[in-house]
Amino acid sequence: MATESSPLTTHVLDTASGLPAQGLCLRLSRLEAPCQQWMELRTSYTNLDGRCPGLLTPSQIKPGTYKLFFDTERYWKERGQESFYPYVEVVFTITKETQKFHVPLLLSPWSYTTYRGS
Template identity: 50%
Template sequence: MSQITTHILDTALGQPASAVPLALFQLQDNEWTELSSGVTNDDGRIAGLLAADHVLPAGTYRMHFDTSAYFSNRDLDVFYPYVDVVFNLDDSGEHYHIPLLLSPFGYSTYRGS
């Protein structure tokens, strides 16, 4: 399993948010470097965002969710065109799950397991 995983749920519809583009970035020398990207599947997840054996070093990372694409594809108004979740990793190599609960006019996130 990828060290970083995500699951996006559309709380307004009560179902997974499919076809949401997202990208994972690492902060290096005050610049964001893209590490990986993909689009969520029918279950609102991306399998293999990172290779299973890839361990990220300690540092600051950002998950960029393109909510504009998701809501525009459903002919809904877009209030938050994207969601950036910035988080710190330690050097333990443990798994980090970054869920996103999404609705047209709000969102929340937390560190899952």
């Protein structure tokens, strides 16, 4: 299936513990025309290193608007931790399918930060 050479990857770090956020459930969707509905492409979990390297294969990626949904409420509840954000959605645009895209997420029970990584 998908490998490290996937054009789209993510990496989640639990900044409260200073460790990778392993076992965090996430869903990847793409906004589809003409109805502008989100179509779920993949559900996955972060690995022991907090990464989800193979979200799309090179043949699956195409220009468009994508969304990564991170189930943060479940992640924190499994750790016995109260949190403020029940989920995080990161919406981004891919214009060139030949590029690589990395979407890191820095996560704590009370905040999150994301950016386009390399």
